[in-house]
Amino acid sequence: MIGKEIAQYSGKVVDKTTLDRIASSENVKVVRDCGIDGNHLGKKWYVIVFKDDTEISVYVK
Structure with a gap:
C-alpha cells in the first residue's frame, strides 16, 4: 500500500488483514499497539x- 491509500x-x-497490509508497506516505519x-x-x-514521521490512528475489531 502507498501512503495515500x-x-x-x-x-x-479496520480488520486485522488490513492492518497487516498496512504494516507491510514500505512507507510505514512502525506500527504501535496502544491497547x-x-x-x-x-x-x-x-x-x-x-x-516521514507523520502518524495516523486506526482501530481493529
Missing part, C-alpha cells in the same frame, strides 16, 4: 508511523 484509514476501524481505546470500546488502537 493508508492515510484514508485514519481514524477508522484498548476508551473511545472505541472493544477495539484495539494502533498508531501507524510513516517514514
